[in-house]
Amino acid sequence: MKKFFGSLWRKNKDQPAPSNLKEISTAPLLELPNPYFEGKSSKIEPKQFLIGTCQSVGIKRDHNEDSLFTLSVTIGNSTWNSPMGIFIIADGMGGHHHGEIASDIAVRTVAGSIIKKLHPVIANTAKTLDEPLQEIMQESVVEAQNAINKISPGSGTTLTALLCLDQQMTVAHIGDSRAYTLQPGGRITAITRDHSVARRLEELGQISGDDAINHPQRNVLYRSLGISESLEVDIFTESIPNPGYLLICSDGLWGVITDKEIYKIVNAAKSLQTACQELVKAANDAGGPDNISVILVQLTQ
Amino acid sequence: MGSVYRARDLHFTNVTKLVAVKEMLNLSPDASIRKTAINNFEREANILATLAHSGIPRIYDYFTKEDRSYLVLEFISGEDLESIITGTEGFISESQVISWGIELCSVLKYLHDHKPEPIIFRDMKPSNVMITKENHVVLVDFGIAKHFQAGEKGTMIGTEGYSPPEQYRGETSHSADIYSLGATLHHLLTKRDPRMEPPFSFGDRPIESINPTVSPELVEVINISLQYNPSDRFESIDSMQEALIAAARKTGTLGNYEKGPTVVKKGGIKPLWTFQCEDEIRGAPTYYEGNIYVGACDNNLYSLNSADGSFVWKYATDGKIVTKPEAFDGNIFVSSEDERLHSINTRSGKVNWIYYANGRFRSSPRIAEGHVFVGSDDRHLHAINILTGRASWDFEASAPIRSTPYIYMETVLFGAENGEFFSIDFGGNLKWKFKTKQAITSSPTVNEGMVFFGSHDSSFYALDAKGGWVIWRFRMGKGSVVSPCTAENIIFTGSADGVIYAIDTKTSKEVWNFKANHQVSGSPTIHRDSLYCGTANGVLYCIEYRTGRLRWKFETNGAITSAPTVFDDILYFGSTNHILYAIGV
Numbered sequence: 001m002k003k004f005f006g007s008l009w010r011k012n013k014d015q016p017a018p019s020n021l022k023e024i025s026t027a028p029l030l031e032l033p034n035p036y037f038e039g040k041s042s043k044i045e046p047k048q049f050l051i052g053t054c055q056s057v058g059i060k061r062d063h064n065e066d067s068l069f070t071l072s073v074t075i076g077n078s079t080w081n082s083p084m085g086i087f088i089i090a091d092g093m094g095g096h097h098h099g100e101i102a103s104d105i106a107v108r109t110v111a112g113s114i115i116k117k118l119h120p121v122i123a124n125t126a127k128t129l130d131e132p133l134q135e136i137m138q139e140s141v142v143e144a145q146n147a148i149n150k151i152s153p154g155s156g157t158t159l160t161a162l163l164c165l166d167q168q169m170t171v172a173h174i175g176d177s178r179a180y181t182l183q184p185g186g187r188i189t190a191i192t193r194d195h196s197v198a199r200r201l202e203e204l205g206q207i208s209g210d211d212a213i214n215h216p217q218r219n220v221l222y223r224s225l226g227i228s229e230s231l232e233v234d235i236f237t238e239s240i241p242n243p244g245y246l247l248i249c250s251d252g253l254w255g256v257i258t259d260k261e262i263y264k265i266v267n268a269a270k271s272l273q274t275a276c277q278e279l280v281k282a283a284n285d286a287g288g289p290d291n292i293s294v295i296l297v298q299l300t301q
Numbered sequence: 302m303g304s305v306y307r308a309r310d311l312h313f314t315n316v317t318k319l320v321a322v323k324e325m326l327n328l329s330p331d332a333s334i335r336k337t338a339i340n341n342f343e344r345e346a347n348i349l350a351t352l353a354h355s356g357i358p359r360i361y362d363y364f365t366k367e368d369r370s371y372l373v374l375e376f377i378s379g380e381d382l383e384s385i386i387t388g389t390e391g392f393i394s395e396s397q398v399i400s401w402g403i404e405l406c407s408v409l410k411y412l413h414d415h416k417p418e419p420i421i422f423r424d425m426k427p428s429n430v431m432i433t434k435e436n437h438v439v440l441v442d443f444g445i446a447k448h449f450q451a452g453e454k455g456t457m458i459g460t461e462g463y464s465p466p467e468q469y470r471g472e473t474s475h476s477a478d479i480y481s482l483g484a485t486l487h488h489l490l491t492k493r494d495p496r497m498e499p500p501f502s503f504g505d506r507p508i509e510s511i512n513p514t515v516s517p518e519l520v521e522v523i524n525i526s527l528q529y530n531p532s533d534r535f536e537s538i539d540s541m542q543e544a545l546i547a548a549a550r551k552t553g554t555l556g557n558y559e560k561g562p563t564v565v566k567k568g569g570i571k572p573l574w575t576f577q578c579e580d581e582i583r584g585a586p587t588y589y590e591g592n593i594y595v596g597a598c599d600n601n602l603y604s605l606n607s608a609d610g611s612f613v614w615k616y617a618t619d620g621k622i623v624t625k626p627e628a629f630d631g632n633i634f635v636s637s638e639d640e641r642l643h644s645i646n647t648r649s650g651k652v653n654w655i656y657y658a659n660g661r662f663r664s665s666p667r668i669a670e671g672h673v674f675v676g677s678d679d680r681h682l683h684a685i686n687i688l689t690g691r692a693s694w695d696f697e698a699s700a701p702i703r704s705t706p707y708i709y710m711e712t713v714l715f716g717a718e719n720g721e722f723f724s725i726d727f728g729g730n731l732k733w734k735f736k737t738k739q740a741i742t743s744s745p746t747v748n749e750g751m752v753f754f755g756s757h758d759s760s761f762y763a764l765d766a767k768g769g770w771v772i773w774r775f776r777m778g779k780g781s782v783v784s785p786c787t788a789e790n791i792i793f794t795g796s797a798d799g800v801i802y803a804i805d806t807k808t809s810k811e812v813w814n815f816k817a818n819h820q821v822s823g824s825p826t827i828h829r830d831s832l833y834c835g836t837a838n839g840v841l842y843c844i845e846y847r848t849g850r851l852r853w854k855f856e857t858n859g860a861i862t863s864a865p866t867v868f869d870d871i872l873y874f875g876s877t878n879h880i881l882y883a884i885g886v
Contacts, residue, residue: 080732082768128735132763134773134809166768167750236807237763237772239750 045300046074049085049164052272052296054280058252059288065092065099066250066293067157069107071115077124084122085164086111087295089177091250092157093224102155102226106144110161110172113140133163134235137172141225141233148226156227160192160248164240164297173234175224176251177293180262183244188263190254191238195223242299245272249279252292256283272296307376310361313600315619315639316661319376320361323442327368335368342370348420349443353858353878355838356408356439377439382427382485386492392512395519398489399549404438405430405482406542407838413475413538421473425481426463427488435797435820435837462495463488466529469500476531479541483526483534490515490523503527518548570855573871573883574610578603580621582875584665585824585863589628589647593866593873594635595881596622602635602643603881604650607868610883614650618643624665625705625863627673629687636662636675642683644673644690654690658683660701664715665744669708670727676702676715684713684729694729705744705784707752709766714752716741722754722762724769733769737762743794744784744824748806753792755781761794761802763809773809777802784824784864788846793832795821801834801842803849813849817842824864828872828886835861839876843886855884 049072057064069088074081090106092099117136120126129136141159148155158175171179176194181187193199197220201207223232240246245266253262257279265282269275276294283292310318325342329335346363353359358375365371382401386393405425412420422440431439465480467473484495487503491511498506504527508520522544528534535541579599586595592613593605598621604613620639627634632653636642638661644653660679667674672693673685678701684693700719707714712732713725718740724732739757746753752766757780763772778798785794791812795801797820803812823835832846839857844850859878866873872884 127733128769129771132771132773165770166765168765168770168772170772234808236805237751238807 046076046081047083047300048072048074049083050272050298050300051085051087052274052276052294054273054276054292054294056252056280056284056288056292058290058292059284061289061291063100064291065103066090066252066291067092067100067103067107068248068293068295069111070295071111073122075122075124082166083164083299084118084166085297086114086162087164087246087248087297088159088161089248089250089293089295090157090159090225091175091177091252091291091293092155093221093227098152098155099157101152102148102157105147105151106157106159106225107161109144109147110140110159113143114161114163133165133168133170134237137161137163137170137235138233141172141174142231145225145231149229152226154227156224158221158250159225159233162246162248162297164246164299167240167242168237169240169246170237171235174232175221178249178251178254180247180249180259181238181241181244182247182263182266183241186260186263188259190259193234196221240299243301244298246295246297248295248297250291250293252288252290253279253283253294256286256289256292266296272298308373313620316621319378321358321374321376323372323374325370325372327365327370339365339370345443346372348415352411352415352420354408354411355437355860356404357411358439358441377431377433377441379431379433379439381441382430382432382489385432386427386489392492392514393489395490395515395552396549398486399519399545401430401432401438401489402482402486402545403542403549405440405485406538406545408438408440409475409478409482409538410542413478419475421475422478422481423468423473425478425485427485430485437820437837462498462500465531466501467531474531475538476534479526479534479538480528480531482538482541483523486523487527490519501529516548516552518551519545522548570853570884573885575883576603576605576610576612576881578875578879578881580879581859581877582879582881583621583623583862583877584875585625586866586873586875586881587626587628587633588866588868588873589633592647593881593883594626594628594633594647595873595875596624596626596635596637597875597879598623600637600639602626602633602645604633604647605881607871607873607883610881616643616645616650616652620661623663623862627666627668629668634666634668634673634687636664636666636677638662640677640679642666642673642675642685642690644687656683656685656690656692663701663703665705667706667708667713670711674706674708674713676704676706676717678703680717682706682713682715682723682725684727696723696725696729696731698723700740703742704754707745707747709747709752712766714745714747714766716743716745716754716756718742720756720758722764722769724766735762735764735769735771739780742782746785746787746792748787748790748792751806753785753787753794753806755783755785755794755796757781759796761785761792761796761804763792763806775802775804775809775811779820781821783821786825786827786864788827791846793825793827793834793846795823795825795834795836797821799836801825801832801844801849803832803846815842815844815849815851823861823874826865826867826872828867828870831886833865833867833872833874833886835863835865835874835876837862839878841865841874841882841884855882857882 067090071086088107090103092103158177160177161172163170173192176196179192266275306322308322350360362373429442463481463484578597581598584596593607596602601615603615618637618639620637624636642656658677660677664676681695683695698717700717704716716722720737722735737756743755755761761775777796781796783795790806801815817836820837822837825834832844835841837860841855843852857876859876875881
């Protein structure tokens with residue numbers, strides 16, 4: 001197990017291989033003989049997205065306003081297959097205005113809307129999509145906006161939603177939750193842009209990155225899902241890091257521990273699940289001022 | 302008077318090249334008058350043969366046989382304005398009339414600016430204007446036939462109804478063309494045929510009272526052009542064109558019509574050298590080891606010295622070459638409309654092998670893994686062994702393949718004329734396909750795992766190159782045959798709507814657009830921080846690719862239908878005016 005999850009990066013000289021590596025006697029997962037096809041020359045190894053998740057209320061808050069959603073499937077038939085995944089985090093806002101309702105509506109509506117459109121592909125009744133992925137994402141966010149304004153007017157949420165298909169991920173993002181890519185060699189990159197006042201000031205060169213972390217308006221968003229009628233969402237598509245990881249989290253994580261620490265914890269963890277638990281623990285150890293939500297994703301080799 | 306025939310040029314045995322042949326009867330009983338008529342005809346044919354403008358048919362030949370003279374000219378497929386007027390229910394839209402009007406001004410301006418003598422068209426009327434399939438105007442039937450009408454009683458040059466008063470007195474000047482254009486536009490907007498009305502009675506039929514939807518700005522322009530007195534009209538066709546553009550801008554009829562700022566005037570950019578072929582150059586040139594290779598519609602593949610344009614050798618195929626040759630390992634590979642792919646030694650210009658397909662080649666060859674991949678009008682994608690010239694496999698699509706394949710991670714990506722887009726593995730098996738609503742002639746390109754191409758259905762597509770999932774589409778004003786290129790996660794393309802687009806590959810948002818105001822027929826090339834792209838009216842634009850700002854433009858008097866090639870800071874591109882240009886950048 002350990003070798004499997006770690007094998008990608010252990011080759012890197014910057015990251016010394018653990019000394020107990022040679023004591024591991026188990027074979028890497030993918031090299032295990034498949035009991036169902038033993039004796040046959042063909043081996044089927046459908047690609048898929050592996051997932052770890054973890055959530056915590058934190059230390060300072062008394063209830064959770066974050067919501068998350070994950071789905072991983074392998075689509076295809078006997079001749080082809082493609083990995084597909086949907087990963088969403090929403091961070092509700094407004095305390096007494098039912099932030100948890102807004103974030104819950106957001107993830108369910110977005111996920112539901114995407115799944116509805118991709119259903120023919122998942123059920124293998126169609127091999128191509130008529131509607132571009134970016135338009136599917138855009139419409140799902142519009143639906144979520146309408147649902148929040150109808151069911152829970154006045155409340156709002158962030159939304160960072162990833163639709164991963166084959167080697168590309170299409171992202172819909174609004175607010176200050178984040179999606180990161182982690183790649184061998186200590187590279188950790190936020191691919192989303194916070195819609196916060198502090199970040200805007202930083203982008204405009206008014207304050208430095210360090211100032212932004214401590215800025216009093218760090219938590220003030222200039223865009224969100226819900227709250228107002230207008231909706232402006234960032235939609236873009238990027239290659240999925242391979243080898244590498246995808247990390248999606250609320251500001252309860254990234255606002256508390258540094259990118260470098262995040263990378264270190266993920267790289268050292270034994271599995272995706274323990275990585276997520278350790279990330280949450282690290283945020284709580286550092287004071288846990290806010291709700292924490294983490295999704296960690298890896299594409300099988 | 303005479304007839305016009307649609308004819309086939311039998312010099313081209315393997316392809317169907319259509320021409321128009323105009324026959325004129327020389328009926329004068331007097332031998333010396335007949336002789337003068339023939340002389341005049343030939344003199345004028347010579348003048349017309351020197352004209353090169355996308356709005357004027359090309360003259361190929363002329364000859365006289367007994368009492369008939371013939372003019373062989375470009376065959377224009379399309380519909381003339383007169384039949385468009387009768388075939389349209391209700392009124393033709395103002396924006397359509399304005400854009401035709403602006404184009405007609407351009408053609409007339411070209412004629413009026415002719416040196417040493419200006420050419421007056423004299424016969425502007427709806428039936429003499431052809432609208433091509435691409436919705437561009439072509440002026441047909443130059444007044445050349447007039448020489449054979451001499452002697453007819455009460456000679457009237459020009460058509461009653463469209464002609465200005467002074468023409469009836471036998472005077473002609475550029476102002477006559479302005480009046481006749483005004484009369485033509487009046488007819489287009491009102492659908493009232495001036496030949497059915499008393500002469501010079503346009504003032505009695507105000508446009509706005511017949512077709513109230515026409516803006517007063519446009520009415521004003523047409524009224525000025527229809528003034529009885531030539532001195533009351535626009536003083537030049539140029540100022541009429543400007544007035545039309547201004548009217549269009551004021552009313553927002555042509556939101557996109559803007560005259561791009563000319564940074565460098567014509568003549569500011571001087572080619573290092575030029576090379577003239579015997580027919581149009583439609584395919585892109587290729588640089589290889591000090592030489593430029595370019596195919597032409599005269600059937601030849603030329604090898605030229607890239608430094609000075611001097612001729613090295615030429616290789617004749619039996620059909621037009623409209624593709625880009627590909628060089629590999631001392632050999633050059635070229636696909637021709639003679640249905641063959643030729644492998645030629647770059648040093649000797651001698652053939653190595655010839656591969657026979659069952660249809661014309663309009664797709665350029667692509668080389669990878671010891672194979673040449675090329676699509677054909679025979680609906681197959683051919684994989685040909687580069688050493689033997691034999692097919693390794695072919696893949697059958699259900700329509701001609703004119704898009705040039707792109708090789709990506711052991712797959713071949715290409716579009717077909719029925720709108721399908723394919724991914725084929727190196728064994729010739731279908732991996733995935735995707736369908737757009739109309740033909741994909743555009744050649745795809747891949748950037749960061751996404752494949753990009755345009756379609757005739759007016760959309761530009763980004764697909765996952767591996768799985769074929771459509772990621773985004775970008776809507777353009779019209780269809781596109783342009784093959785895109787990328788730099789810094791921006792994809793560049795153009796469309797028949799006359800716009801060059803820069804689109805962010807990740808967000809599908811437009812980074813900038815550049816209005817070329819004429820169909821973008823050439824494909825873009827990026828070199829350093831500039832984008833180079835040509836249009837159907839023969840202008841090559843140099844644009845700063847990050848901002849979309851025009852740096853300079855260079856005018857050829859043909860259409861640019863391929864992508865420029867850059868090597869060592871020299872830009873090489875061909876035009877349908879038969880000329881290959883080398884420009885230092």
